[in-house]
Amino acid sequence: MIKVIIPLFFIAFSLKAETIKVHVPGMVCQMCVQGMQKQFKSAVNNAETDVQVDLDKKIVTVKTKAPITDEDIKKRVQNAGYNAEEIVRINKLPTIKPKEVKSLKSEKIQLKKVN
Amino acid sequence: MKRIIIAIIFIPTLLLAHPVIYKDGWVYWGSFGPDMNTQRVSYTLDPKFSLETNTSWYQNNNEYRDYMLGANYLVKRWLNNDSQGNIYASYHAGYFKDLNTDGFAQHLMLMGDWESRRLYTAGSVMSFLYDDKEEFKYSYRFGFAPFVAGMNTLQNWVILKLDYFEAQNKNLLVTPMMRFFYKNVLWEIGANTQGDYFLTLMTHY
Numbered sequence: 001m002i003k004v005i006i007p008l009f010f011i012a013f014s015l016k017a018e019t020i021k022v023h024v025p026g027m028v029c030q031m032c033v034q035g036m037q038k039q040f041k042s043a044v045n046n047a048e049t050d051v052q053v054d055l056d057k058k059i060v061t062v063k064t065k066a067p068i069t070d071e072d073i074k075k076r077v078q079n080a081g082y083n084a085e086e087i088v089r090i091n092k093l094p095t096i097k098p099k100e101v102k103s104l105k106s107e108k109i110q111l112k113k114v115n
Numbered sequence: 116m117k118r119i120i121i122a123i124i125f126i127p128t129l130l131l132a133h134p135v136i137y138k139d140g141w142v143y144w145g146s147f148g149p150d151m152n153t154q155r156v157s158y159t160l161d162p163k164f165s166l167e168t169n170t171s172w173y174q175n176n177n178e179y180r181d182y183m184l185g186a187n188y189l190v191k192r193w194l195n196n197d198s199q200g201n202i203y204a205s206y207h208a209g210y211f212k213d214l215n216t217d218g219f220a221q222h223l224m225l226m227g228d229w230e231s232r233r234l235y236t237a238g239s240v241m242s243f244l245y246d247d248k249e250e251f252k253y254s255y256r257f258g259f260a261p262f263v264a265g266m267n268t269l270q271n272w273v274i275l276k277l278d279y280f281e282a283q284n285k286n287l288l289v290t291p292m293m294r295f296f297y298k299n300v301l302w303e304i305g306a307n308t309q310g311d312y313f314l315t316l317m318t319h320y
Contacts, residue, residue: 026194028232033266034299034319035137053266055232058196079138081162083194 018067022060023086024077027053035080036060043068043076134187134203134226135165141320146303148313150174163189169207181220183209198231211245220245232263235272252280258294270296276305 024036032055037047043064044050050063060077070087077084136142136159145154155169165187173179185207193200205224211217221244228237235258243250258274272294279287292305299319306312 025196026192026199028197028199028230030266030270030296030298031133031136031319035140038137038140038320055265079162081135081137081189081192 017065019090020062021088022084024060024082025058026082027055027058039076039080134205135159135189138162144317146313146315177213179213181209181211183207200229202227233260254278
């Protein structure tokens with residue numbers, strides 16, 4: 001019984017996690033990276049691996065351990081000294097606005113080009 | 116008066132780094148040369164405000180020492196997609212002493228910077244109040260990155276710093292330096308036109 005319950009528990013827990021992409025203009029240096037990792041530390045399992053900052057595209061990617069609200073994301077980004085311009089939830093499609101879907105598609109196209 | 120002026124020359128090096136970082140961020144900053152040692156610890160309470168303590172020592176300056184407490188405020192930040200600009204104001208006050216005298220000293224500073232991933236520039240004006248006197252110092256930095264590094268990659272900057280201090284025979288002090296930034300650690304190494312060299316270490320948590 002335990003052998004069934006424990007995996008189910010982890011599956012249920014992992015389903016709650018989500019990947020969030022946040023567009024944050026103005027990030028230019030390593031200090032921005034450290035700031036973002038520090039502010040999202042309590043929302044992820046491992047800040048170094050679960051909070052990635054793309055300084056070229058100005059996108060912070062967060063793999064959360066539990067759902068967090070847009071307001072919470074904006075507050076954390078503000079505490080890092082920046083503003084969250086756009087929030088895209090990768091595995092929560094109903095919350096994505098048409099504009100966000102468009103930017104997400106363009107990002108995927110760019111990724112394909114790189115690959 | 117001369118001993119205080121010599122000490123002041125080094126201070127803007129300390130202040131021309133971001134004095135306010137992210138909420139709950141700690142910064143240790145130290146600059147070391149053969150005859151000088153200046154260090155600071157700051158804590159950012161919120162993204163606009165930080166408290167700091169700093170101390171300086173100059174061996175060739177009659178064993179000058181000071182111990183300061185201060186506050187830094189982010190007046191304005193501009194966030195463009197590929198760059199940012201900032202204006203900071205700072206006030207530090209404390210105690211100085213050397214082999215002959217001691218007293219109360221205050222520093223006031225207004226600083227502006229702008230940086231992208233390729234270019235960096237910063238300027239500041241500082242006012243030094245001590246023994247009922249007031250002196251001004253002007254500093255300017257310009258730097259460029261030979262290459263653009265990504266997250267968790269060593270970033271290198273080449274920087275030129277200019278210092279102008281009215282009380283020091285109106286001399287312009289020129290300091291070329293190199294800056295290296297990796298994760299949460301920053302190093303700077305350079306030497307000015309008077310032959311004074313230094314190594315700076317900054318780390319933040």
